Amino acid sequence: MDAGASGEPPDETGLRTDSASHRVRGGQPPDASGDHRNRGDRDDHNHHRSRWPLIAAAGAAGLYAGFGIYIFGRETDILPPVTGVALAVLGTIVLLAGVAGWVDQAFLASARDARPGPTSRRSYVSTTLLFLATDVSTFGALFVYYFFVRIGTWPPEELPPLLGSLVVVNTALLLTSSVTFHYAHEALEGDNRRRFLGLLGTTLALGIIFLAGQTYEYYEFITAEGFTLSSGVFGSAFFGLTGLHGLHVTLGVLGIAMLCWRALRGHYRPDRDTSIATVSLYWHFVDFVWIFLVVVLYVGASVSA
Secondary structure, eight states: OOHHHHTOOOOOTTEEEOTTSOEEETTSOHHHHTOOHHHHHHHHHHHTSOOHHHHHHHHHHHHHHHHHHHHHHHHHSSSOHHHHHHHHHHHHHHHHHHHHHHHIIIIIHHHHOSSOOHHHHHHHHHHHHHHHHHHHHHHHHHHHHHHHHHHSSOSOTTOOOOOSHHHHHHHHHHHHHHHHHHHHHHHHHTTOHHHHHHHHHHHHHHHHHHHHHHHHHHHHHHHTSOOOTTSHHHHHHHHHHHHHHHHHHHHHHHHHHHHHHHHHTTOOBTTBOHHHHHHHHHHHHHHHHHHHHIIIIIIHHHHTO
16 A cells, blocks of 8 residues: 555655755656756757847848949949849848847847846857947948048039038937946946936937937938939948948837836846846947947048048
8 A cells, every 4th residue: 555545654765855846856867856957057058049140140231232232233234233122122131030039039038037047148248249240340341332432533522511510419419328328237237226217218318319310410411412322422322321320220229218118117137137238238339330430421521522
């Protein structure tokens, strides 16, 4: 007769308590007993080796390459411009898919996970740095195109008045947003929730105002100056570089908006800041590119005109 039928307590010799407070036999393997601690660590490690930033980078490369082929084909007739358009459309689709997957894995999935492991933060930060490294080459290709334009006939006849109060204000806005983001992260690490929310919201507002300022600049150039993407090689270089940067700022603003949404729901703590760290890296990179762009494109073109 078994222990249950005899009314005697079961034999607990050799039992242990696992990480989930279950009573299991000491010789029983963790998986069989319901203790999935070891397997969970492995799953977390593999799960957070994200491929989405690389997919997004590949899509962005296709978009920018398509744009370059379109301009090259239109100027030289060596390649049909429609080839560039098709590549740009395909690159846009892949880029959006990569960004969507990245957002889901880095933001939404981590919001659903109550206890992300330390491997998560290291993996996402390193993957973000890799993505930014590929982005440097993308911006570099357009800057090479611009420098190629400078080697030719300069100054171009279609050069508009680039330096003005608007570019100064936009630069101040973006630099300030980088500072507020930095101190927002510091406030989170210091467990100052109110300061963290205030500075993060300020960063979002500054990014939105910057985009509004750049949109207004485009409006003035197109309507008042007649300066457009088709205004010669300098027009294509100017709108290509500033448009590419504007796309990055837009993605950054969307990322910060999602951070604000999660912060208001209490998803962040001093020991849980993975998405704050990754978006912060991206935002500081965008600011650095803007400074270089202003010095080379706005100031450099105006001074040498």
